[in-house]
Amino acid sequence: MIAVIEAYPDQCREGIALGDGFRPEIPTGVDKVIVCGMGGSAMAGEVARRFSRVPVFVNRNYTLPSFAGDGTLIIAVSYSGNTAETISGLDAGLRARIPAFAVSSGGKLEEIARSHGIPHLRVPRGYQPRAAMGYLALSVLRVLAQAGLLRIEPDWEELIHALESVRDASRAAVPEADNPAKQLARSLYGRIPLFYGTAGNTDLVAMRWKTQVNENSKQPAFWNVIPELNHNEIVGFSDERLRQGLSCVFLENDYDHPENRARIEIMHELLHGKVPAVVIGADGRSELSQVLSQIHFGDYVSYYLAILNQIDPTPVELIESFKR
Amino acid sequence: MIAVIEAYPDQCREGIALGDGFRPEIPTGVDKVIVCGMGGSAMAGEVARRFSRVPVFVNRNYTLPSFAGDGTLIIAVSYSGNTAETISGLDAGLRARIPAFAVSSGGKLEEIARSHGIPHLRVPRGYQPRAAMGYLALSVLRVLAQAGLLRIEPDWEELIHALESVRDASRAAVPEADNPAKQLARSLYGRIPLFYGTAGNTDLVAMRWKTQVNENSKQPAFWNVIPELNHNEIVGFSDERLRQGLSCVFLENDYDHPENRARIEIMHELLHGKVPAVVIGADGRSELSQVLSQIHFGDYVSYYLAILNQIDPTPVELIESFKR
Numbered sequence: 163m164i165a166v167i168e169a170y171p172d173q174c175r176e177g178i179a180l181g182d183g184f185r186p187e188i189p190t191g192v193d194k195v196i197v198c199g200m201g202g203s204a205m206a207g208e209v210a211r212r213f214s215r216v217p218v219f220v221n222r223n224y225t226l227p228s229f230a231g232d233g234t235l236i237i238a239v240s241y242s243g244n245t246a247e248t249i250s251g252l253d254a255g256l257r258a259r260i261p262a263f264a265v266s267s268g269g270k271l272e273e274i275a276r277s278h279g280i281p282h283l284r285v286p287r288g289y290q291p292r293a294a295m296g297y298l299a300l301s302v303l304r305v306l307a308q309a310g311l312l313r314i315e316p317d318w319e320e321l322i323h324a325l326e327s328v329r330d331a332s333r334a335a336v337p338e339a340d341n342p343a344k345q346l347a348r349s350l351y352g353r354i355p356l357f358y359g360t361a362g363n364t365d366l367v368a369m370r371w372k373t374q375v376n377e378n379s380k381q382p383a384f385w386n387v388i389p390e391l392n393h394n395e396i397v398g399f400s401d402e403r404l405r406q407g408l409s410c411v412f413l414e415n416d417y418d419h420p421e422n423r424a425r426i427e428i429m430h431e432l433l434h435g436k437v438p439a440v441v442i443g444a445d446g447r448s449e450l451s452q453v454l455s456q457i458h459f460g461d462y463v464s465y466y467l468a469i470l471n472q473i474d475p476t477p478v479e480l481i482e483s484f485k486r
Numbered sequence: 487m488i489a490v491i492e493a494y495p496d497q498c499r500e501g502i503a504l505g506d507g508f509r510p511e512i513p514t515g516v517d518k519v520i521v522c523g524m525g526g527s528a529m530a531g532e533v534a535r536r537f538s539r540v541p542v543f544v545n546r547n548y549t550l551p552s553f554a555g556d557g558t559l560i561i562a563v564s565y566s567g568n569t570a571e572t573i574s575g576l577d578a579g580l581r582a583r584i585p586a587f588a589v590s591s592g593g594k595l596e597e598i599a600r601s602h603g604i605p606h607l608r609v610p611r612g613y614q615p616r617a618a619m620g621y622l623a624l625s626v627l628r629v630l631a632q633a634g635l636l637r638i639e640p641d642w643e644e645l646i647h648a649l650e651s652v653r654d655a656s657r658a659a660v661p662e663a664d665n666p667a668k669q670l671a672r673s674l675y676g677r678i679p680l681f682y683g684t685a686g687n688t689d690l691v692a693m694r695w696k697t698q699v700n701e702n703s704k705q706p707a708f709w710n711v712i713p714e715l716n717h718n719e720i721v722g723f724s725d726e727r728l729r730q731g732l733s734c735v736f737l738e739n740d741y742d743h744p745e746n747r748a749r750i751e752i753m754h755e756l757l758h759g760k761v762p763a764v765v766i767g768a769d770g771r772s773e774l775s776q777v778l779s780q781i782h783f784g785d786y787v788s789y790y791l792a793i794l795n796q797i798d799p800t801p802v803e804l805i806e807s808f809k810r
Contacts, residue, residue, distance in 0.1 A: 397802050
C-alpha cells in the first residue's frame with residue numbers, strides 16, 4: 163500500500179494522459195452529469211462535481227434519479243468493472259438512451275460498454291479501488307476539461323508538483339519528527355476522528371479522509387461540512403461522556419469563504435478543553451492542487467494510522483463479504 | 487417541546503394550507519431548484535429533493551453553486567428569517583436576477599423579499615426552527631406540487647393520518663411498555679447512534695434523526711447511506727475497541743430497492759455480537775407518508791433520549807453562540 167501511495171503523483175500524471183488519449187464523443191448541450199460510482203470510484207464523481215460548471219450528481223445507487231434524461235451525460239466509473247450498483251445504474255441509462263461513457267480496469271463494465279458501443283477507458287489493473295483514485299478521477303477530469311465542462315482551467319503540472327510536495331514531506335522514509343502525516347496519525351490514534359470540510363470546497367476532502375480511515379486504518383471515522391454542522395452537530399459536544407472518544411480535524415484551504423474560515427476558528431476555540439482538534443491546511447497554489455493534495459495527505463495519514471493500529475491497511479474483508 | 491411534537495400533525499396540516507394559499511408565481515421552464523437553507527430549515531429542501539421531478543440542490547453555504555442561472559428557481563427558507571448563509575445565498579441569486587421566493591416567520595428575509603418584490607410566505611412564530619419543519623417543508627412541498635414540479639401526487643389526508651398514527655403510538659401519555667419511541671430511546675441510551683438510511687429513499691430520514699439527536703438529545707450522532715456505506719464505513723466495525731460505544735439504527739420502508747433491503751439484512755447479521763443494531767420500518771401507505779412519518783417518529787425518539795440524558799431538549803446554546 164505505501165508503495166502505491168508514494169507513486170500516486172505518477173499515477174495522477176498517467177491518469178491525465180489516459181484521459182487525454184481517450185477523447186470520447188460528448189454530445190453538445192450537456193446540462194448535467196450523473197456519475198455512477200461507489201466508494202473509491204465515486205471519488206471521480208466528487209472531484210468532477212467540485213470543478214464542473216454544470217451540475218454533477220454522484221449516483222451511489224442501483225437506480226438513476228428520475229430527472230435523468232434530456233441533456234444528461236452518464237459517466238460510469240467502477241475500478242473493478244464489476245460493481246453491482248454502477249452496472250445497474252448504467253443499464254438504466256442505456257435503456258433510456260442517455261449518452262454515456264465508462265471507466266474501469268476491465269470487468270463487466272468493459273463488456274457492457276463494448277456490446278452497447280459506448281466509449282470505454284481501461285485503466286491499469288492490480289490496485290485496490292481506493293488506491294486507484296488518480297487513474298479514475300484525473301482521467302475523468304481531463305475528459306471533462308476537454309469537453310469544456312469545467313469552470314477551471316487546470317494547470318496539470320502545478321497539480322503534480324503539489325502532489326510531489328506532499329509525498330516528499332510525508333513519505334515513509336521521513337522520520338516522525340519531520341513528517342506531518344505521521345504526526346497527525348499519532349495525534350488521532352485511539353479516538354474516532356471527525357473530519358470537517360467546508361461547503362463547496364474541502365467537503366469532498368473530508369469525505370475521502372473519512373473513507374480512507376475506514377478502509378485503510380480499519381476503524382470508525384465520520385465527516386461533516388461547515389457551516390451546516392454549526393447548526394446541529396456542534397450541540398453533540400455538550401455531552402461530556404460521549405465526546406470523550408472523539409477528535410476533530412478541520413480541513414481548510416486558501417479558497418474557503420471568509421465566513422467559513424471564521425467559523426473554523428470559533429469552533430476550534432469552543433472545542434478547547436472538550437475535544438482534541440487540529441486545523442490542516444493545503445499544499446499547492448490552484449483550487450485543484452489544494453483540494454487534491456489535501457486528499458493525498460489524507461492517504462498518508464490513514465496509512466500511518468493503520469500502522470499504529472497494528473493492522474495491514476490493504477485487505478477489506480467486510481467489503482468483500484458484500485461483493486461475494 | 488413535547489407539546490409541539492404532539493401537535494406536529496396539525497402543524498403539517500397548517501403548513502399544507504399555508505402553501506395552498508401562497509401561490510407564488512413560478513416561471514415556466516424551471517429545470518432545477520436551489521433551496522437555500524440551514525439546519526432544520528434545510529429539511530424543507532431535503533423533502534423537496536426527495537419528491538421533485540427536477541434536480542433540487544440544498545444549498546448550505548454563503549454562495550450559490552456556479553451553475554445557478556437560466557432555468558433555476560431559488561427557494562430561500564429560514565425559520566427565523568435571519569440565517570446569515572440563507573440571506574447571503576438569496577442575495578447572490580437576486581443579483582443574478584434568478585427567480586426566487588422565500589419562507590420565514592419574519593426577520594430580514596421578509597424585509598429583503600418585500601424590498602425586492604419577491605413572494606414571501608410567513609409561517610407562525612415562536613418555535614425552534616427544527617420544530618417548525620411541518621410549516622416549512624409542507625408549505626414548500628405544496629407549492630411545488632401546484633407548480634407541477636413533483637413526481638408524486640401527494641395524498642395529503644393519508645399523510646396526516648400516518649403522522650397521527652405515529653403520535654398515537656409514541657406520545658408521552660403512552661407508557662414505555664407500549665411506546666416504541668420510548669423503547670428505542672432506551673436502547674440507544676449511553677451510546678453514539680449511527681442512523682442508516684437508503685439512497686434516494688430514507689437517506690433524508692437518517693439525516694434528520696441524526697440532527698434531532700444532536701439538537702434535542704444534546705449528544706453525538708452520525709448518519710450514512712446504504713449501499714455506499716457498505717463500501718467503506720462498514721470496515722470501521724472491525725475495530726473492537728472503538729466500536730464499543732456505537733449502535734446502529736437501520737431506517738427502511740416499503741419503497742426500498744430490493745438490493746438495499748437485502749444489504750440491511752446482511753449488515754444486521756454481520757453486526758450481530760459486534761454492535762447493537764435495530765431495523766425500523768415506517769407507518770403510512772404512500773412514499774410521502776412513509777418518509778415523513780418515519781421522520782416524525784425520530785422526533786419522539788430524540789425527545790425521549792433527551793429525557794434519559796436528563797437534559798432539557800429545547801435550548802441549543804452552542805448554536806446560539808454562533809448566531810450572536
